[in-house]
Amino acid sequence: MANVKSVSNAWLQFWDRRAIPILQESRNQLMGMIRRADLIRPGEVAEIVARDPLLTAQVLRMMNQRQKSSMSADVVAIESAILLIGVTPFLERFARAQTVESVMLPTHQAEYGQLLKRVFEARLARRLATVFANKRFDAKVGEIQAAAVLANLCESLAIISPHLDEQAPAASLDLLSLLEQWQMPTAILDLIRVDAEPATRSVLQHAVVPLSRQLERGWWQDEIQQRLLTIAGVLNFPAEQVWQLLTEQLLAFARKEGKSSQLYTPARYLVMLPGAWPAPASTAPAANLAAAIPAKDILAERMQALHLAGVQGVPTNQVMALAVRALAEGLGMQRIAFTLLMAAENALRARYVQGVTPTDPLHALRISLEKQHIFTKLLQKPQSFWLNADNYTQFSPHLPPELVAQIGAKSFCAMSIFVGAQPVGLIYADSGLDGTVNEFHYTHFKQICILASKALAHNARRSSV
Structure with a gap:
């Protein structure tokens, strides 16, 4: 000291x-x-x-x-x-x-x-x-x-x-x-x-x-959402109004500062706003423009779109479609399925499927919840699971037999989706039959699933009002 x-x-x-x-x-x-x-x-x-x-x-x-x-x-x-x-x-x-x-x-x-x-x-x-x-x-x-x-x-x-x-x-x-x-x-x-x-x-x-620094890491972060809720509580504003104020100020600020500073351009914040982007005013030749445009961060764009879907209260089918797109186009996952919880059957059934042919068994995937396995554990509370080479021997006996028979992947991610306290289904994603899911995949997979859960919960609250 x-x-x-x-x-x-x-x-x-x-x-x-x-x-x-x-x-x-x-x-x-x-x-x-x-x-x-x-x-x-x-x-x-x-x-x-x-x-x-x-x-x-x-x-x-x-x-x-x-x-x-x-x-x-x-x-x-x-x-x-x-x-x-x-x-x-x-x-x-x-x-x-x-x-x-x-x-x-x-x-x-x-x-x-x-x-x-x-x-x-x-x-x-x-x-x-x-x-x-x-x-x-x-x-x-x-x-x-x-x-x-x-x-x-x-x-x-x-x-x-x-x-x-x-x-x-x-x-x-x-x-x-x-x-x-x-x-x-x-x-x-x-x-x-x-x-x-x-x-x-x-x-x-x-x-x-602190938002001036935290927003640099992406506006889907949990700590930012907590700060927005605090602001909304202090001002007695709806969270959507706080978000609108924030995005308007960020874009206006970036446009102003972009004239004198190369730190951030207005395009950094355009993706936070609904609707089409303004058309560029440049008259430079197309070839020069193409050379000057940096590669897009597709993952960030898809996650931003999913976050905005929650803020704007879009329908459930659109939320899940955006989540699947984020996993496929942004994260590069090969086979993706949102399995819906069918309470009457006590089973999970594939509802949204991406990355396979129309005849692939993934479309007809049905996982019984009668016996205990990893997926029944996941549905007890919001949680995720990552199967990989290091834990395959330990967890392979506890995998749903239908998943092993019809999918056969030895590396995948799965996470339960909840709306409030109720489970609604489970998202599954892998990198193909012989592909490997790494820690980067798993980390962002969880973030995407959390965004989807929040969007669905927000939509449910709006519908109940």
């Missing part, structure tokens, strides 16, 4: 008064305002500052570390800081600030790219936090924006510090301690703090801000 504390203290002292480099983009824009400073409004300068988390941190630190009288108030909003300093003095001070590009380029391109990624996340976090705070009619949106922009500041400073000083101490990601050292207002600290009993605005903030 002592070592951790000493590392943290050294890090805090390193950044206590040290000038924080800003983005060259910010400096250029501020320089362009100097000649017409008398005509510039504080809000115009504040918008430039807010897009640069490093400049935001420096301004708020400077204002809150200043000597204060008993009548002085904390400064939270960037525009308030600019009003206190004055537009012209502010421009003269920060238009000549050191830039991160001057200390990192051209030698450290990779680290610079990581820094730009943090900047992008901070901008996105600020936008989303602003939108949802306004939906809650928060009276002090400036506090929300400042906390969102500063959320990943320690990571950005950790990237920069070795390039400012070779003897820089080891980085600490304790953002709260850093902001306390800088005497940041309590309103910002409360929105950062996670160990205290949170107020409603803090709950909303902690649900919204």
Whole structure:
């Protein structure tokens, strides 16, 4: 503990008064305002500052570390800081600030790219936090924006510090301690703090801000769904409305940032919206366009389509068709079957089949549930099973005899599908008679099945209303 504390203290002292480099983009824009400073409004300068988390941190630190009288108030909003300093003095001070590009380029391109990624996340976090705070009619949106922009500041400073000083101490990601050292207002600290009993605005903030990073891994992740449900609960909105707000903001943000940043293009988020994609406006020759288009991630597209089906409440047959397509076209599984639970027969019957000829036995597959085997166990609760070379000897005696006789695969995945607490069937997929299902197949197979279960459950809830 002592070592951790000493590392943290050294890090805090390193950044206590040290000038924080800003983005060259910010400096250029501020320089362009100097000649017409008398005509510039504080809000115009504040918008430039807010897009640069490093400049935001420096301004708020400077204002809150200043000597204060008993009548002085904390400064939270960037525009308030600019009003206190004055537009012209502010421009003269920060238009000549050191830039991160001057200390990192051209030698450290990779680290610079990581820094730009943090900047992008901070901008996105600020936008989303602003939108949802306004939906809650928060009276002090400036506090929300400042906390969102500063959320990943320690990571950005950790990237920069070795390039400012070779003897820089080891980085600490304790953002709260850093902001306390800088005497940041309590309103910002409360929105950062996670160990205290949170107020409603803090709950909303902690649900919204991490989305800017988590969405990078795909919007079908369970943790994202939980955050959306939290936002919906705080705002008293339907989950579908929260999702619509989020997708609209992501696409609008990517279109805006795509003009000045190569991190993400608007196409990254188009697949989240229903309907056809807008036609490209480019007039380049077709051959050049074909060469410039990267290979599609078919698996991600199919999973996104399945997720949207659940959000939009499409019919059950379409949900299962999308799940089968995701397994076949996205994951490359060869033989796929959704077997429906027939309660009257106490059996599973193949309902949706993919990857076999019309005369293949898979179409007529019927698995009795009278005797205990692996599939009867799967139907007891939502769970999955992966048969492979390592466990074949152990589990082969427990396979349904109909499956062994008619299918014969020695490697496959299976997962039960539930709607609420009730089993409705089971999805089976393999890589052909002699093919092998690997861990990558199994991991994404489970994700697809979970998406299908959620879509069916959502559809059932809509139908019951």
